[in-house]
Amino acid sequence: MSPKTRKTLVVAGHGMVGHRFVQAAIERGLTETYDVIVVGEESRAAYDRVALTSFFEVGADELSLLPGGQYDDPRVRLVLDTAVEGFDPETRTVLLAGGEVISYDELVLATGASPFVPPVPGHDLPGCFVYRTIDDLEAIREAAAGARVGVVIGGGLLGLEAANALAQLGLETHVVEMAPRLMAVQVDAAGGATLARHIEKLGLKVHTGAMTSEVVEKDGRVGALALKDEEPIPAEVVVFSAGIRPRDTLAREAGLDLAERGGVLVDERCRTSDPHVWAIGECAAPGGRMYGLVAPGYAMAEVVVDALLGGPGEFTGADMSTKLKLLGVDVASFGDAHATTVGALELVFADAVAGHYKKLVVLENEAGDGTVLIGGVLVGDASAYGVLRPMVASGIELPANPEDLILPASRGVPEIGLPDEAVVCSCNNVTKATILEHVSREETPCTDATCVTKCSGAGSTCGSCKAGVKKIVEDHFASVGKVVDRSLCEHFPLTRQELFDVIAVHGYTRFDDVVEGHGRGRGCDICKPTVASILASQLNGHVLDAAARTLQDTNDAYLANIQRNGTYSVVPRIPGGEITPEKLIVIGEVARDFDLYTKITGGQRIDLFGSRMEQLPQIWQRLVDAGFESGHAYGKSLRTVKSCVGSTWCRYGVQDSVGLAIALELRYRGLRSPHKLKGGVSGCARECAEARSKDFGVIATEKGWNLFVAGNGGAAPVHARLLAGDLDTETLVRYLDRFLMYYIRTADRLQRTAPWVDSLEGGLERVREVVVDDVLGLGSELEAAMASHVEGYFDEWAATLEDPDKLARFVSFVNAPDTPDPHITFREERDQAVPGDSAGPVSLGASIPVGAPQ
Amino acid sequence: MTASAEPDSRVTTVVCRLTDIEVEGGVAALVVGEAVAVFRTYDDHVFALSNYDPCSRASVLARGIVGTRDVDGTQVPFVASPMHKQAFDLRTGQCLDDAAVQVPTYDVRVGDDGMVLVGGRTSSS
């Protein structure tokens, strides 16, 4: 018999941390000397518990951390569906359920934690659940099928996850929390209140400061939840999420030391009081403290592998920062969120209207000449988390106005140079220096953030650091002067202008020819609408014509603007904002008959919101019959030409601004362009039409019109600049024709006139040369192109209503055109219908008969 | 998942003719009470995903633009959500912009008579 050279290592528990341990053992060569036996009590191999809630959406396979069911390394044996019943440190053996006894040289406990169920009467009735395993979720789903109301006991991180799941399952959901606020561990009182408001807005009921006294029985099952000093909540499903307890029974029974508040007591190498037994993950309590997050568990797993290989690794505490999105609400907390450090100061920004609450906890630095960040809380908008979290413990000094870091994003996050050693990804412990190594290494460096995530792990776990990783990568490339690729998208190595010329030169009329001739693949949501827009400006076809239909962007595709709940808005054209009482009445009648939310827009017209897709043709039929036409609110095309009342009525007016605005709006209506186009005409220099905030603005003078171009409102407002003054109407229109066509031919995708003018060499002067002086001799060609547009114009909606092929697409379901999409719901606000909230996909159940079309 | 798949023994719903779906377009169908988006690609393959876009929480995926995206050298057929443009792999329902997001897929095939049949949810691999 050969002497036994290989040793045996047993891992108890195949959860997230047990799995990470085995992975590290294989990667770092521990299996060269050890046979590893992993014993897991659940029937499934390790899965991503952090993403447990997505189980309903993606299923169990997607969550698995070991999709093959076995490790590649034959020296690892995985035993599932089997609990470790006990172990004996004297004989170094473990006993498995079923009776198998295994001798070990080293034993690693990775048994995790179990949910704490407070011993209230009725806690074990059918209908009571915990929220920890896939099996738990399957059971909850089954119970929810016949239930109406669910209650989650516990308003912490996990409780809110569970509440999210119950809401997704269609239950009226209540959250009962003993503490006076939600997520008491992570956020402070004001943050908790903001969070509660967000969650209540989504239709969940929050009861804070509420003590559960009993789960009340009804017909042998859960019937209600009784609260101290509050009305009982009738409910069929109760989920306990009142904290977790380390699963330390095996260690206790073997006589090992436990921490005071539970958990297997281990030293900084994660060794228990027995030198051959180790504990990692949620069952372990390094230095007496347990950690309920996965990142510290991963760190412990690495430390034990390192120790068994003879390395020096130690576990010295962990970052307890969290960022998560609960029911669509961003919540983040990091560092000393409660400002418990002596001398800590708090800086708070709260916007009750937007539902944002942000707090920074800062401390004077050692030299006493500045401050450093030590923690913070973000609720509602956690976009600054990626920048802020790595600053904690990095020692980096805060800017003079640290509040800029948490002011609304529109102010921009100031540039902060993180030190190289700052940890950017806390889940995987990746520093800025490591990220920079990946993008700048000699051999096959990473070329983008996705690759860095693959190579370093940064961003692959909770994902909250992704924005930070991307910024570091992009800043790096910018700093080394890497040329920015101006290709439209991966399918075309051309700019929009180049593509415009290619299409014009070849006379293409179909996307297929363009992509086959000059691109690759089958296109995407960037190049298809771009080509559609170019074809529309060159050919004047209908955007829903067969060859162009599938190229159109969302809004063009249905000749209406999509809204948050999948309905559409309807905007008839009201040129210059002038409308007869008869037409106003028609709009009112249509809105009333279809129960549409009605609002006066900022563009001097009326928007009717909440039309289901299949109602659009009926609504438009009524409008077209009354003489309305499409307002192109959906297109990258002319929107409105605003007017002031002008000389007809106004005592100051010097020209008929309404008349000109209507003429211009009718001339350029339907013109497809790189971005939307807006115009304005004011009757005198008082400028009541705000014409100088438009792509083209006309202001009346005693002698005629001043033409201003390239202005806009929006995110980066620019005042339009004077192109030419005192023009007669004919010259004005000629210049405008040239200006707009020149823009359409040469601007980039989604570039409005102001940035386009700035991008031209020579800027506005160049535009004047081309448009006014006609130095390129293009004037008549540009005018002819516009004349062809004006001549070819037709109303898209009227044409659609006459074409059964185009109308066929306006149905809720291809096989059930009369069944309204059940996912769309409305509620009432200030006497009008507005979108209801959505918690998840809606099923009509199998009972609705649907048949195939004949 | 493609036109050549074996007939499925589970419930199948006949939703429309293949020619009722535009090339590189989609339709929404009601399949056993659920909204399913059925797409037809350039090469006449059909794919079916849940119509529900988890990113925007609206039932709209069938209205998205269909195209291909290069993923490690393969041209992956995808649909871009009409709401905020997240891309979903038509074959797996995986969101190509966010590894954590995936929509369910359904068995779908074209029968000999040219009708499109949608079956049960497929477990995604």
Ligand code: SRM
């Ligand atoms: C309805 C309206 C708000 C209102 O209730 O008043 C509105 C609504 C929208 N605006 Fe606006 N804008 C409206 C007037 C404005 C104005 C005021 C104006 O036109 O005088 C501005 C500033 C002026 C300007 O554009 O320069 C304005 C600047 C924007 C911008 C920023 C543009 C920019 O260059 O920065 C966007 C975003 C974009 O187009 O990329 C935008 C985008 C949008 C979109 C299309 C967003 C979207 O894709 O869903 C909204 C959809 C409308 C719908 O569903 O029907 N809207 N928007 C106004 C419709 C005017 C109309 O009758 O057509």
Ligand SMILES: Cc1cc2nc3c(=O)[nH]c(=O)nc-3n(C[C@H](O)[C@H](O)[C@H](O)COP(=O)(O)OP(=O)(O)OC[C@H]3O[C@@H](n4cnc5c(N)ncnc54)[C@H](O)[C@@H]3O)c2cc1C
């Ligand atoms: C819904 C939810 C959301 C979460 N979200 C986050 C988050 O956003 N971020 C974060 O960091 N953490 C989160 N967590 C916590 C995270 O999942 C845990 O920290 C992590 O799973 C701990 O890993 P572990 O291996 O120690 O324990 P576990 O993953 O629980 O694994 C322990 C395994 O051991 C098995 N076992 C126990 N006793 C025995 C025995 N005697 N014999 C055999 N097997 C046994 C158990 O059945 C279990 O499978 C979340 C947890 C839940 C439930």
Ligand code: SF4
């Ligand atoms: S811009 Fe001039 S004409 Fe027009 S309303 Fe104002 S003051 Fe009157």
Ligand code: FES
């Ligand atoms: S911090 Fe969680 S993945 Fe980077």
